[in-house]
Amino acid sequence: xxxxxxxxxxxxxxxxxxxxxxxxxxxxxxxxxxxxxxxxxxxxxxxxxxxxxxxxxxxxxxxxxxxxxxxxxxxxxxxxxxxxxxxxxxxxxxxxxxxxxxxxxxxxxxxxxxxxxxxxxxxxxxxxxxxxxxxxxxxxxxxxxxxxxxxxxxxxxxxxxxxxxxxxxxxxxxxxxxxxxxxxxxxxxxxxxxxxxxxxxxxxxxxxxxxxxxxxxxxxxxxxxxxxxxxxxxxxxxxxxxxxxxxxxxxxxxxxxxxxxxxxxxxxxxxxxxxxxxxxxxxxxxxxxxxxxxxxxxxxxxxxxxxxxxxxxxxxxxxxxxxxxxxxxxxxxxxxxxxxxxxxxxxxxxxxxxxxxxxxxxxxxxxxxxxxxxxxxxxxxxxxxxxxxxxxxxxxxxxxxxxxxxxxxxxxxxxxxxxxxxxxxxxxxxxxxxxxxxxxxxxxxxxxxxxxxxxxxxxxxxxxxxxxxxxxxxxxxxxxxxxxxxxxxxxxxxx
Numbered sequence: 001x002x003x004x005x006x007x008x009x010x011x012x013x014x015x016x017x018x019x020x021x022x023x024x025x026x027x028x029x030x031x032x033x034x035x036x037x038x039x040x041x042x043x044x045x046x047x048x049x050x051x052x053x054x055x056x057x058x059x060x061x062x063x064x065x066x067x068x069x070x071x072x073x074x075x076x077x078x079x080x081x082x083x084x085x086x087x088x089x090x091x092x093x094x095x096x097x098x099x100x101x102x103x104x105x106x107x108x109x110x111x112x113x114x115x116x117x118x119x120x121x122x123x124x125x126x127x128x129x130x131x132x133x134x135x136x137x138x139x140x141x142x143x144x145x146x147x148x149x150x151x152x153x154x155x156x157x158x159x160x161x162x163x164x165x166x167x168x169x170x171x172x173x174x175x176x177x178x179x180x181x182x183x184x185x186x187x188x189x190x191x192x193x194x195x196x197x198x199x200x201x202x203x204x205x206x207x208x209x210x211x212x213x214x215x216x217x218x219x220x221x222x223x224x225x226x227x228x229x230x231x232x233x234x235x236x237x238x239x240x241x242x243x244x245x246x247x248x249x250x251x252x253x254x255x256x257x258x259x260x261x262x263x264x265x266x267x268x269x270x271x272x273x274x275x276x277x278x279x280x281x282x283x284x285x286x287x288x289x290x291x292x293x294x295x296x297x298x299x300x301x302x303x304x305x306x307x308x309x310x311x312x313x314x315x316x317x318x319x320x321x322x323x324x325x326x327x328x329x330x331x332x333x334x335x336x337x338x339x340x341x342x343x344x345x346x347x348x349x350x351x352x353x354x355x356x357x358x359x360x361x362x363x364x365x366x367x368x369x370x371x372x373x374x375x376x377x378x379x380x381x382x383x384x385x386x387x388x389x390x391x392x393x394x395x396x397x398x399x400x401x402x403x404x405x406x407x408x409x410x411x412x413x414x415x416x417x418x419x420x421x422x423x424x425x426x427x428x429x430x431x432x433x434x435x436x437x438x439x440x441x442x443x444x445x446x447x448x449x450x451x452x453x454x455x456x457x458x459x460x461x462x463x464x465x466x467x468x469x470x471x472x473x474x475x476x477x478x479x480x481x482x483x484x485x486x487x488x489x490x491x492x493x494x495x
Contacts, residue, residue: 015246017217017229023244024151027158028235031150035162037205038142041105042166044198047173048112049135051195052077052128053288054177054308057301058188059124060292067296067412069121074288075408076125078280080132081401088137089144089394097145097212097390098205101138105202108134115192131195136401140394147381147389148214155382157323160374164319167370174312178305260384260392268383269396271441275434276400279376281407282339282430283369285423286346289411297420311362318370335375336439342368343432350424372435379442 027035052059056070065073084104092100111130118124143159150158176194180187216225236243260269290311294304342365349361384392414422 019246039165047169048195071412077132078404081136084133084137085398092390104138109199278434280404318367322374332442339435
């Protein structure tokens with residue numbers, strides 16, 4: 001009997017793989033290589049996501065489409081994103097993060113290439129639906145993967161850096177379009193060929209990207225994940241000389257999708273879904289429609305592409321701007337401030353008659369929209385526990401994509417009925433409401449462990465976490481970096 005008790009005590013005392021990963025003071029060389037791959041995956045995703053916006057004026061001219069037709073084609077991608085985000089999150093929680101990311105990359109690349117061979121509006125709409133499904137499945141799961149595979153005190157900066165690399169796909173696609181589209185009436189097709197390039201990174205990821213350690217541990221595959229953690233610990237020891245003791249983050253229990261709507265997580269689910277609904281209307285109402293709106297406002301197709309190509313240059317600096325403060329101050333408050341500023345700038349953009357003010361306000365809008373995106377990308381996977389992270393992130397992202405689907409028709413209707421300036425009143429209002437929703441009702445997540453954030457809401461997990469840690473006090477205090485972690489982090493400011 002004593003032997004059995006000692007064995008049980010040993011099992012409880014042994015730190016989990018998740019706790020051992022969380023104690024790493026900084027990203028190791030192996031994690032930095034993962035970061036390169038994740039950034040490259042995001043780059044092609046963002047390039048393809050924005051492909052139709054730049055192709056739209058040329059497609060409209062060649063096929064003699066109306067603004068309403070462009071609205072349908074724009075909305076098609078978002079309907080596919082809803083399906084992809086929801087299905088991708090479900091698949092990731094059941095079959096793993098890695099293979100869902102890779103499979104989604106292959107999927108959207110194949111149908112992006114199919115867009116290049118479209119012969120009319122009907123088949124292009126179908127291809128954009130299927131492309132959107134792969135695009136959003138990949139992003140939703142990639143966010144969860146980043147949250148699970150890097151130290152908690154670096155999560156915000158890692159998400160910001162991944163996004164910054166990915167956002168390079170926007171100016172890449174914008175400037176490619178600027179020089180290719182004017183060469184011929186069908187030259188827009190090459191835009192979708194470029195968007196399919198993500199398949200190359202997907203192939204590399206098969207060999208170079210491991211499965212999520214947290215997912216494996218949660219699904220009884222800790223033995224397979226242990227060598228990954230041991231390798232990271234060896235690298236960290238060689239760099240820093242010592243590691244802090246692991247702070248246990250509590251056991252992971254099997255998920256039920258219905259928990260998203262149960263007492264513990266219903267508020268988080270609803271707040272995130274509402275926030276992403278407003279974000280879809282404001283963000284994509286501006287970015288996806290801008291080239292077409294500028295042409296209808298009096299610019300030539302070439303001038304419109306020049307303007308939007310210039311604005312796209314602010315995308316990468318926008319995500320990097322978040323790096324300066326994303327892990328320093330509470331994200332929900334900062335996002336409220338950022339989106340309020342964006343709302344004001346959108347009104348300026350919509351009502352100005354000055355080319356200088358148009359470009360200046362457009363650059364600031366683009367910059368701050370992507371700064372805000374870095375916050376959103378960090379926040380979403382953190383508010384759900386590991387067992388629900390893929391499903392929860394995928395579901396709320398899917399709701400946002402349905403809003404994006406509706407926004408295509410909304411923007412087309414507002415423009416047709418009320419005119420150019422009214423479009424920017426709508427997008428400004430949406431951004432202001434998005435920031436307020438998160439600022440008032442969102443969760444506090446900054447510099448807290450993923451399991452800590454979960455136990456704040458879920459009393460069942462809270463009790464389990466305290467028992468696993470051998471504690472009987474009433475609450476699990478917010479996890480903060482240990483003194484050794486802080487000292488090491490001060491010595492390693494860069495990832």
